[in-house]
Amino acid sequence: MNRSRYGSALVLTALSCCLFWGETVQAVPTETDDASVLAEYEAYYERLMSIENREGIAGGGFKVVEDQIFALEPDEEESMLMIPAFDERYNRLALFLVDGDGQIRYRTEQIETNYRVRGRMRQPEQSIAAVSFQDLDRDGRTDIILITSCVNESGAYAGETYKVGDVLFQDRTGNGFYRDYRISEKINRFGMNKNADSIAAFVRDGDSTEFLYTASTLQELQRNRFRVIPEQCYLRTFGKLGKLQVTPGTYRIADYDIFMIYLVNEQGDIISVLQPMGEYDNLYALKGVTCRDIDGDGLKDIVILARYSYEGEGGELLIESDYRIYYQRTGGFVPDMEIRDVYQCSDEDTMEILVEKARAYWGWQTTND
Numbered sequence: 001m002n003r004s005r006y007g008s009a010l011v012l013t014a015l016s017c018c019l020f021w022g023e024t025v026q027a028v029p030t031e032t033d034d035a036s037v038l039a040e041y042e043a044y045y046e047r048l049m050s051i052e053n054r055e056g057i058a059g060g061g062f063k064v065v066e067d068q069i070f071a072l073e074p075d076e077e078e079s080m081l082m083i084p085a086f087d088e089r090y091n092r093l094a095l096f097l098v099d100g101d102g103q104i105r106y107r108t109e110q111i112e113t114n115y116r117v118r119g120r121m122r123q124p125e126q127s128i129a130a131v132s133f134q135d136l137d138r139d140g141r142t143d144i145i146l147i148t149s150c151v152n153e154s155g156a157y158a159g160e161t162y163k164v165g166d167v168l169f170q171d172r173t174g175n176g177f178y179r180d181y182r183i184s185e186k187i188n189r190f191g192m193n194k195n196a197d198s199i200a201a202f203v204r205d206g207d208s209t210e211f212l213y214t215a216s217t218l219q220e221l222q223r224n225r226f227r228v229i230p231e232q233c234y235l236r237t238f239g240k241l242g243k244l245q246v247t248p249g250t251y252r253i254a255d256y257d258i259f260m261i262y263l264v265n266e267q268g269d270i271i272s273v274l275q276p277m278g279e280y281d282n283l284y285a286l287k288g289v290t291c292r293d294i295d296g297d298g299l300k301d302i303v304i305l306a307r308y309s310y311e312g313e314g315g316e317l318l319i320e321s322d323y324r325i326y327y328q329r330t331g332g333f334v335p336d337m338e339i340r341d342v343y344q345c346s347d348e349d350t351m352e353i354l355v356e357k358a359r360a361y362w363g364w365q366t367t368n369d
Contacts, residue, residue, distance in 0.1 A: 040121045044087065048094060048109060054102040057085050062094060068128045072097065072142060080105060082144065084128055091123045093148065095168075106176060112184045113148040113164040124150040129163055130311075132196035136203045141170040144177070145196045162279055165193030167203055186210065194281050195311060197254035207253050213273065218247060218264045226251050226260075229286060236291045238263075238328055239299050244271055246302065248289055259283035261304065263333075272332045276324035280308035284319050288351040295362045299328040303358065305351050321347045323354055 051060040058064060062085035073079040083096040092114045097106040116124050132145040146166045152158050165187040168177040183203060190209045192198045201207040211224045222228070228249040237243045245264045250257040261274040277283060284307040294301040305323045312318045323345050325336035339361050345354060 034119070037119065037121060044090065044092070044121065045109075048087075048107065051096070051107070052104060054081075054083065054096075054098045054104070057083065057096060061088055062086065063088050065128050068131055070131060070133070072133065072144075082131070084131075084146075086126060090121045091126055092121070093126060093128075095144075095146075108168075108177070110179065111146065112166040112179075112181075112188065113146075113150065116150055116152075116164065124152045126150050130196050132200070134196075134200055134204070136167060136200060137169055138204070139170075139172055141172070143170050144168040145199050147193060147196065147199075163193045164188055165199050167199065189213075191258065191275075192253070194279065195254070195256065198256060201254040209251060209253060209258055212251055212258065212260050216270055218262065218268045218270065221249070221262065221270075224251075232286060232289045234289065234291060236300060238291075240330065241271065241328070241332070246289060246291060248286060248304075250283055256282040259286070259306065259308075261289070261302070274302065274304075274324070274326055274333065274335075276304040276306065277308065278322070278324070279310075280320075280322070281310040282308060284309045287321070290351055290355065292355060294325055294355070294358050295327055296359075296364050297328075301328050302326040302333065303351065303355060305345070305349070305354055307347070321345050321349065323349075325358060 047060055051057055051062075064083055064085045069081055069083050071079040072082055078100055080097045080099050083098055085094050085096065086092065087094065087109075092109055093111055094107060094109040095111065096104050099105050113126060114123055127149050128146075129149040130145070130147040133142045134145060135141060136143040136145070144167065146168070148164050148166075149161050150164055151161050166179065166184050167187070168179050170177055186208070187193050187199055187202065190213055192202050192209055202209075211220065212226070215221045215224070215226075218228075226249050228247055232246075232248050234246045235243060236246060241263075243266060245266075246261065247264050248259070248261045250259050252258070259277040261276060262270050263272040263274075265271055287305040287307065288303075289305075290303050291300045292303065293299060294303065303323065303325050305321070307319055307321050309317055309319045323340070325339060326333040327336065339358055342361065343357055
């Protein structure tokens with residue numbers, strides 16, 4: 001789930017045209033409530049464009065990510081280097097392509113990750129999570145997959161890490177790169193931003209998780225290869241929401257199982273969608289789903305306990321137990337925003353232990369439903 005928060009003051013145009021070696025089309029802010037922000041951007045852009053060679057990147061106010069410098073075509077002697085660097089004042093990411101003489105042949109800051117907070121030049125704290133070079137549009141030329149990790153400084157999800165994915169396509173003439181903002185929007189809107197394999201499966205192979213978020217019936221989900229986990233399905237009555245089937249299941253994209261839970265009425269219509277997987281890459285094992293009153297308001301809530309896998313900073317496979325709680329409200333379900341900050345579960349925790357701890361947080365210990 002992409003948890004970015006947008007303001008409304010500044011909208012920078014996304015580029016859908018080609019960007020050529022040594023020449024970048026400037027994206028001018030199209031509307032602003034604050035002239036100072038526009039002035040800041042123009043000064044920043046001028047500083048970016050004034051950098052002519054590799055040595056000038058640091059002098060231009062950018063910090064190079066040294067461990068993420070790669071050759072664009074590693075098998076070629078004259079391959080250019082892709083050098084990512086973050087602006088030290090605004091946390092904005094720029095990509096530079098540098099030739100063998102150290103001259104910058106291409107640069108851009110028109111990257112999805114630079115627009116997490118609209119209306120501000122300063123962006124969330126960022127780092128490079130993954131870079132991959134693949135031919136995504138099958139034209140025989142290398143394209144770039146870029147994934148960043150971001151942490152918002154304020155707001156409801158302050159301090160929580162989320163990923164932002166992007167693709168830069170090499171122009172068919174070999175003269176530059178371009179991005180299609182529509183592709184980047186879908187990558188991030190529908191949770192395909194967690195790893196390069198999922199992005200490649202979407203862009204190159206046409207696999208997509210979009211239906212997981214847009215389907216209106218259980219039949220539509222299953223028609224698109226959503227696999228229900230029958231042993232964890234429950235039919236429960238949820239107050240004014242009526243009798244609903246809690247339907248967990250997975251969809252496989254690349255080598256990853258995307259985990260979702262749907263609340264389905266007796267006619268097969270989807271009433272609500274839960275996304276307990278969060279920022280993990282893959283469902284490793286579902287340990288349990290239960291429907292009990294957690295916060296003491298007399299309404300059944302939903303608790304999910306599972307093990308998830310994800311890629312560590314060194315590329316290693318990591319497995320972690322985690323849980324989610326969704327509280328029933330008049331119009332649906334809302335995710336817990338408090339307990340997980342207080343209690344992080346371990347592999348030894350069972351559903352019963354988890355329920356007791358969650359109820360204790362709300363001030364009651366009874367195990368009666």
